[in-house]
Amino acid sequence: SILFLGDLMVGYGEFLENNRMLVPSGFxxxxxxxxxxxxxxxxxxxxxxxxxxxxxxxxxxxxxxxxxxxxxxxxxxxxxxxxxxxxxxxxTFFWDLIKPEELEYLRERIRAFSRTTEETILIPDDAKIKSLLERLCLPHRVEGGSLRIMEAETVILRSLFKPEAQEWLAVGSTTLERLSSLAGFPVKSKSPNYVGARMGRPEKAKERVMTPKVHCLFPTGQFGGTRRDIVEASKKLAVSLEVVDRSCPNCDTWEPRVKCPACGGLTVERFSCPRCGLLGPGVCKNCNVETVAYKNSPLDLSRILEEAGKRLGLGKIPDSVKGAKGLLNRTKTPEPVEKGLLRARTDVSIFKDGTIRFDSTNAILTHFRPGEVGLSIEKAHAIGYEKDMDEKPLVTPSQLCALEVQDLIVPEACGEYLLKASKFLDDLLSSYYRLDRFYNATKREDLIGRLVVGLSPHTSVGVVGRIVGFTKASVCYAHPFWHAAKRRDCDGASKSFRGCTPSAQYRDRVPTSSRVLREDMAGCASERGRESSSDPEQASGRRSLEHWFHASNRGPRPWPVDQLLQGATDHA
Ligand SMILES: [Zn+2]
Ligand SMILES: [Zn+2]
Missing domain, CATH: 1.10.260 (434 Repressor (Amino-terminal Domain))
Structure with missing residues (x-):
């Protein structure tokens, strides 16, 4: 059986943070x-x-x-x-775990069986002495029907108990006091406090999805069935959904975007009273309630899907595009259904703010071997790992390198999922926003050097990280500073990270983290401009997080972030 699990060091801060009295340390x-x-x-x-x-x-x-x-x-x-x-x-053994009478019993047994000519003590085994030695964690061997106390412990016990002395001169009320007085020198408490411990939470890593999966923040109401399928809803006759009341005056069609994709004209949002339906912004004269920008509108979903598919140049609409039951944003503005088609095609699911996330357990790492994380020497050099931890040139994949503070080694499953996310983002850039593809990744390794945003529950900032490799473990390895920047420790709590979606449409409504998203894209920007840069630090690719942020504020951005957002607004 396991007698003792070991010592635990508890920092002063834990007591301060939890407002607990300091407890004495063991000796x-x-x-x-x-x-x-x-x-x-x-x-x-x-x-x-x-x-x-x-x-x-x-x-x-x-x-x-x-x-x-x-x-x-x-x-x-x-x-x-x-x-x-x-x-x-x-x-020093765990003396405070035995009673003074038991101490006396142990001394008697030692007196009876200690031979000054022997370097060890052999005591007949009995249940009482065995339990005593086990509680003390005093090393001993079972030899037949006896317990042998080995050389070092024999020296200690003889010095404590003085078996040659006739008198039992111990004074004091506790075992430690009595033992100290017997020994003639202090014996301190080795374990004044015990804390219960349990096994840590098992590691885990999986994509963060809503159940059921969501490809698009588009309502299906009662029409999409339990799977909230937009394609299924489009097959129903007379679909009516609670959505923003916005339409194109030229084409006379419902259109949730600011700019009509058919004629390019601006669309108009109409406010109406949620009770009597009276049109007009502000407060309804009849009912004295705020008017709202949405209403229950009949929608021709099959036409909407078909036109979206046509605009994207998709040959065929995916069999199933999962939407949401209803929308939670103030105006009930849905996402362009094109995004849903593209997400369904690449099989990525979104979180309720439209982001693509992957959850994994935090683990810290300060050093790694490129060969163990799937990082080739060429790629390692390209992303700034030119030297190993001893400042020697990095020439073989088995050399140990110091992990840069912003760098991450993510689970292989995360790599696969982010690969899908990168395909979705590239599709979105090229076929929806009409911009160049950005990632062009065909395999997991192509994502090495790319940026992701780390998020923690209950905090509203994201921390930019860079993928440098992959692990079979279901954990996200990163420098302790990176986890600390997310205000996380590494005790088994998980965090999620995500790729960037240019969802300008929601930028004023979603939490702060989406602003970080734009920082992320600015980071991509400086990375993109690197090839032509003459800045040696930039050219080396070795950069701190601080550097990323500085770089993103420096001069014109090669990546057209503003255009991108502008484009998104145009389409929205
Ligand atoms: Zn129009
Ligand atoms: Zn009214």
């Missing part, structure tokens, strides 16, 4: 080292250090490197006996 090596330093610094004449058989160099080493050097059992007892400092933690 640890550093504490022992400090007490020894104090003794060694005492004036030479009065110091008992001179009577000790251990060399002063050895004592200095023990005192100043308490975590890396450990006294042997003889040294430990001599230091305690001669200098009066508590017994070294390595030889």
């Amino acid at each position: 640890v090596e550093e504490w022992w080292g400090q007490l020894l330093i104090e003794k060694l610094a005492a004036p030479q004449s009065a110091s008992p250090v001179s009577s000790i058989s251990i060399s002063s160099e050895r004592l200095q080493t023990l005192a100043t490197n308490p975590l890396s050097t450990r006294p042997n059992a003889k040294e430990a007892t001599e230091v305690s006996t001669k200098l009066g400092i508590p017994l070294h933690p390595s030889y």
Whole structure:
């Protein structure tokens, strides 16, 4: 059975943050080292250090490197006996877990079976002594019907219990007090506090989807069935949905975008009273309620789908395009259905703010080998890893490199999903916005060097990261600084990250994180302009997050972000 799970270091901040009283520390090596330093610094004449058989160099080493050097059992007892400092933690057992009577029983057994000619003690096994030794975590071996206490522990127990002495001179009420008085030097508590522990949450990684999946923020109401399928709804006769009341005056058709895709004219939004239907902005004269920009309108979904497919140049409408039940935005403006067609085609699902996300557990990483994350040497050089952690030129994939603070190693499944997301974004850029494709990725590795945005629950900022490789583990490895920037620790909580969708239509309505999205695109911008850049830092590709943000504010952007947003508004 497992007797002890080990020590846990708890920082002061945990107590401060949770407003708890500090609890005393167990007696640890550093504490022992400090007490020894104090003794060694005492004036030479009065110091008992001179009577000790251990060399002063050895004592200095023990005192100043308490975590890396450990006294042997003889040294430990001599230091305690001669200098009066508590017994070294390595030889201190969990004495406060046994009762004073049990201490007495243990001493009796040791007195009875300790032979001064032997270097170990062999005690007959019985349930009481076995349980005692186990609770103390005192190392011993079971040999037939006996328990053998080995050399080091024998030295310690003899020094504590003095089996040759006849009298039981222990005074005090607690086990530790009695043991200290018996030993003639202090024995401290090694584990004054226990905390329950459990296994950490198992790692996980999967795309963040709404159930059921959503390809488009477009309502289906009662018509799309349980699957909220826009294609299914389009087959129904007389579909009427609660959507924004906006139409093109030239074409006399419902059109949720600002600009009519058919004639290019501006569309007009109409406000009406949700109770009596009276038209006009502001407050309804009859009902004294705010008028709204939406109403239940009959829609010809099959025509809308067909025209959208035609505008995108799609040969065939996907069999199923999942919409939402209803819309939550103030004016109930749906997304252009084109986006839904493209998402359904590439099989990416969106979150309720229209973003494409992937959830994974945080894990920290400071060093990696390019060969282990699918990063080729050429690609490593291209993204700025020219040297290994020892500043030697990076020439083989097995060299260990220090991970840059903004860089991520994401799960392979995440890579596959982001690959689909990149295809969707490229399709959207080319066939909807009529711009150049940006990612042109055909395999997971093509996404190395690309930017993503890391998000954490309950925080409203995203943190830009750069993919440098992939892992089979279901975790997102990143530098501790990156996780800290997302205000996350790495205790099993998950975060999500996403690619960028230029959804200008929603920019004033969705949370702050979409603003970061635009920063992300600006980051892409500076990356795009890199080839022609003469800035050596930029040319090397090695850049900090700060650099990305500076770069995005510097001069004209090669990536037409403003045009893009303008274009989006035009279409919207
Ligand atoms: Zn029109
Ligand atoms: Zn009214």
